[in-house]
Amino acid sequence: MKRAINIRALTANDEADWRRLWSDYLKFYNTKVSDEIYRTTFARLLSTEDSQSAEHEFDCLLATHDNETVGLVHFLSHRHCWRLENVIYLQDLYVDQKARGSGAGRALINAVYEHADHQGTPNVYWLTQSDNFAAQKLYDQLAHKTDFIKYQR
DSSP: OOOOOEEEEOGGHHHHHHHHHHHHHHTTTTTOOHHHHHHHHHHHHOOOOOOOOOOOOOEEEEEEEEEEEEEEEEEEEEOTTTTOEEEEEEEEEEEGGGTTTTHHHHHHHHHHHHHHHHOOOOOEEEEOOOOOOOOOOHHHHHHHHOOOOOOOO
């Protein structure tokens, strides 16, 4: 019997699993970050709204399957000039290669949708590379593709 995918919030005890998954995600996109970026990002992901050190900027949810951490999603809420309510940017989504097809990616996106609805921020958006066809098969089922092109300095 196949066990369900469970979604839960990141905790301080998850650093090794989180680092493994985020490292694999960065490798997929042919990039690396410094150890300082890993430490800072993990600290930001653990921050809370009532944190003394910084505003709550980022959130992270983890997907687990058979007691193993198999996926992550990073997202943040921000203001939008065209709306009264905030919008949510889904920045990073990754599912371990061996867990692809398990429903973890879908479960992570749906968990972000649930978070957005609970916060009154129904608009969720993200980017992916134009040649990431495997991910786009899932995304096309869960969201509408826009005509926007990203520019970056």
